Amino acid sequence: MTAPIRVLVCDDQALIRTGFTTIIDAQPDLAVVGECGDGRAAVDLAGRLRPDVVVMDVRMPVLDGIEATRLLAGAGVTEPVKVLVVTTFNLDEYVYEALRAGASGFLLKDAPPGQLLNGIRTVATGAALLAPEVTRRLIGRFAARIRPVEGTPESRLAPRELEVLRLIAEGLSNSEIAANLVISQETVKTYVSRILAKLDLRDRVQAVVYAYRHGLVT
Incomplete structure (x- = not known):
């Protein structure tokens, strides 16, 4: 049998973490290997547990989800971890900054459970969780901020x-x-x-x- 996808859940709200963990652990192909409530703990736990995917909130204490994502999956990281950002804030700039930090996908917390599960599976395969029209809109809006190299x-x-x-x-x-x-x-x-x-x-x-x-x- 194929080993389940290992997931680390990071959110500063205990109820949200419990909800995500319950939904994810109910799937035979997914397994939550750890939980935490801030970005710094996510970076530390990911280093020890080596999850396949980190489900990451944006606004958290100690270290926010964007910076944590950059440390886990950004440019120059030797062993990057795939990050799926899940947040209550539907702001283009959050999406853009999360992707620039190295996130592989972005979902809202009010998405149906099936979308969360599909998102984890999609990101785990190495694919990006963004519809083409989302990519087009985001890059069109923020292209001026992408420095040429x-x-x-x-x-x-x-x-x-x-x-x-x-x-x-x-x-x-x-x-x-x-x-x-x-x-x-x-x-x-x-x-x-x-x-x-x-x-x-x-x-x-x-x-x-x-x-x-x-x-x-x-």
Whole structure:
């Protein structure tokens, strides 16, 4: 049997933690390995327990969820942990900052339990939990704040891979990219995997930010 996905729940409200833990532990393919009430404790526990996914709140004492996410999954982290941010605050800037910090997904606490469970499973596979239209809206709003960096990805990617990366950055889904380029969705998936591997990126969210920072999309 496949080992269950190991989950660490971090929220400063005990009732929320208990609710999340109850929902998650009821699933045969998921298991809560720890709970905590602040970001610093989440970083410490994750280092000891090595969960597959951390369910992270944003506003917490000691260390907030954004900074904790940066320490767990941000650039330069040797062994990054996948983070799913779950918060009551539906603010674009929170979403953006969480993703910039390294989060793989973002959900609201009033989402149905099924969305939370699906989110954990999705993030655990290495995929990003953002609909294309959300990516498009967020990056469109905050692109000016993404500082460009030197270096060109043209030397690392084939022309077709560059084309796919630009379309990812524009918020297109795999099916939309396939239709745009007149290729199959399986071929698109292959290109996406190659792009992530060549650029050492974790998921599509990082690919979007990479594309904007390197001037591939304006």
